[in-house]
Amino acid sequence: MVTMVKMRIMLVDDEERFLQTTQKMITKKGYDALTATSGAECLKKLEDELVHVVILDVKMPGMDGVETLKHIKQRFPLVEIIMLTGHATAESAVEGLKLGATDYLTKPTSIDELIAKAEEAYNKRVVLEQKIQMAEAMKKSHI
Numbered sequence: 001m002v003t004m005v006k007m008r009i010m011l012v013d014d015e016e017r018f019l020q021t022t023q024k025m026i027t028k029k030g031y032d033a034l035t036a037t038s039g040a041e042c043l044k045k046l047e048d049e050l051v052h053v054v055i056l057d058v059k060m061p062g063m064d065g066v067e068t069l070k071h072i073k074q075r076f077p078l079v080e081i082i083m084l085t086g087h088a089t090a091e092s093a094v095e096g097l098k099l100g101a102t103d104y105l106t107k108p109t110s111i112d113e114l115i116a117k118a119e120e121a122y123n124k125r126v127v128l129e130q131k132i133q134m135a136e137a138m139k140k141s142h143i
Contacts, residue, residue, distance in 0.1 A: 007122045008032040008050060012042040012068065013057040013084065018107075025111040031118075039068030046076050052125055053118045055105075058085040058092045066095055073100040078128065080121035084109070 009031055011019050019035040026033040034049060036042040040063055042054065054072060058065035065083055072079055083096035086107035093104040102121040105114060 005052075006032060007052050007118065008034065009118050010034040010036060010042060010045065010049075010051045010054045012036045012039065012054060012060075012065070014038065014060045015057075022111065022114070026115065029111070029115055031115070039063030039065070039071070042068055043071055043075070046072065046079065051079060053080045053082065053102075053121045055082045055084055055114065055118065056101075058083055058096070066092055066099065069096055069099050069101055078125055080125050082114075082117050082121055
């Protein structure tokens with residue numbers, strides 16, 4: 001039997017007010033939520049924290065969301081990423097999906113929609129982790 005770990009979300013956005021408000025709402029719904037105000041801060045926190053789903057703003061100064069996505073996928077391939085765009089830039093959402101993002105949301109979005117997308121991404125990750133465990137178990141049994 002697989003024990004379900006509580007989903008941990010990281011919000012990455014340069015708008016501090018959005019981060020604080022959204023983090024409070026996610027926490028009220030019973031989930032753990034971390035925040036980062038830049039791509040660099042996000043990558044640093046991923047080294048120390050178990051995060052299942054990253055909700056990543058596309059437009060940020062310095063390292064933008066697409067660049068951050070590339071780094072996350074290289075270093076933390078199991079982390080699911082949902083791109084968040086406030087500028088309805090369809091091209092960046094498409095680019096993000098091609099680079100491995102699970103989905104995208106446009107700002108403003110409801111907290112329920114955000115959590116529903118995060119749950120879908122988390123469930124996808126859980127299935128992937130189970131497949132990896134089964135493959136590893138089969139490999140060991142054939143040694």
